[in-house]
Amino acid sequence: MTVSKFLKTGLVVAASLWAGQALAWGQQGTALVGELAQRQLTPEAKAEALRLLSQIKQSDFAVVANWAGNLEKNPQNQVLWENTRNQLNVVYKRDDCTFQQTRDCPDGACTVAAIEHNRDALADPKAPSQTRLMALLFLIHHSSDASSPLNNSFKADRGGYDYPVQAGAKTYNLRQVWDDFLLGAARLDVKAYADKLQKDLPAADSSNPAQWSQQACRIVRDDGIYPQKATGKRKLPSKQSVDDDDTGGSDYSAKTLAYNRTGKEYNRGDKLMNEQSASAGGIDARYMSTFVPLAERQVQLASVRLAQLLNAALIAGRPAS
Template identity: 50%
Template sequence: MQHNGFRRALGAGLLVGSLLWGGQAGAWGQLGHAVVADLAEAELTPAAKAEADRLLALVRQQHLSAVASWADNLRNMPDFQALWEQTRAQHYINYKTDDCAYQAARDCPDGQCVVAAIERNAALLADPKANDNQKVMALMFVVHFVGDIHQPLHNSYRLDKGGNDFPVVVGGRDYNLHGVWDSYLLASRRLDQAAYTARLSEDLPKPEAGTPASWSGESCAIVRDDDLYPKAGGRKAFKPDAFKQSKSEEWARRGTQGGEEDGEASGNQDTLDRRYLKKFLPLAERRVQEAGIRLAQLLNATLPAGTPKK
């Protein structure tokens, strides 16, 4: 089991200190991750809620949302740099082809991807022999990674780093496509955490429970939507078959070249208009809802099973 050495060595006091660090969150931003956690917490069974509360108390927290961005904030914590380096690739998965059916040997051969990370940490939560330090870290990772796996561009193309190298303009400001999906879409509602949670709680979907692999496959399929990667000036949408086409590769890498390397707008950037937001904001919100429901289902299945016997 990876990272067990860190989990045994790190005490609750250090974990408590780590939660005091702020930082820029990844998928969905801090707002989205917090809303996912709030939606999940409202759906926990009494047994799962009791165990979650017990583990959260070890790091002096009362709600899942308080730890929802911990896995991202590791990057800013001096005492956790080794753990960040070991887990940074576990926030996403890069599919090598247009096939969204996850194959571990092909898509995650070293176990360093979001699908495998959820599976490992869920197993720890369900293991009554795992110690509390292992479990509280597994809980914080699971809460975050289930959010990550439902963000489409965390299940994307290696060529443009999941949209990080795909520059766009929104409202006259420079972004990359990944950042639009991480933060801009949800932030455009201009709602705080409580208001957004209330909004998304009103009409919760009932998604198939599925598995981490199938959740990732759903996100991967969304990325393949012809309109998710915007096109301008008659340019064709980005497709994975561009991997072998040098011209398309040069285009896909444009976010790290020339003036765009300094964040300057260029003629190659795409402008996202209201039509883009109108189409994809509801989809982003549905993925947040599905993440919350499935996180609750996962915790309801694992936390009671792993509760220490009295």
């Protein structure tokens, strides 16, 4: 299928938005990275980004940020999804957290290589506008991926999906905590949360996506984000997400999706901010208070890194007037 058929209208993007779990920070966090990055673009880069997005009748990075992570939700995008699904993380083969292309990114199937490839496409003034648009969409999402700890891990638990943790009387997986609960605890919509995080943005630390991934990997290794596992008798939820009012394995409810989008609905994360754990480890108020600031800082870093990349690539690839 041609690029034009993928991106003929904004409906392709809109249909994917909030349609399911993305693979970095959940839906809200990825949208936050896009929103914050767009606010940091130079006027010239912002104008070029808007020109590209106008092809799909969109104007906000927050709206299109989850497109690359939700390609599998649209039957028309299955081939593209199969070709890019392994570009959403870096699976380190050792706990040294030192990115090695041949070892950790075989055949270019990792986030680092995807960012480099799409950066080159976006910066190519000879590339068609539709090609550059698709590169922009991938870059927004992949920059979130490269800064998300569980997307850059050496542990054999599928980025936390296979690591059960206990919160209160329920069992979740660690990925849910990092994708949903940490940022969900603020009960803010994307625009309001971006207003908060924009006040204290860090300086750009590197323009090298391999270094972004390495920094995220070191959080997994060094910062204690893995709490004590739930007891061996407790099984992981049968679905990826469990609603707090359920007793078992329901998937995302419309209520949970609405919360992530608007900040006005219920989410498990805000309850955990006040929950005291009866046993060592687990997800409780102490865990949340420790790692919500870290998660917010990684979102901020991702946005700064993305903005720096786009400010250069959007202008470099701008067609001559």
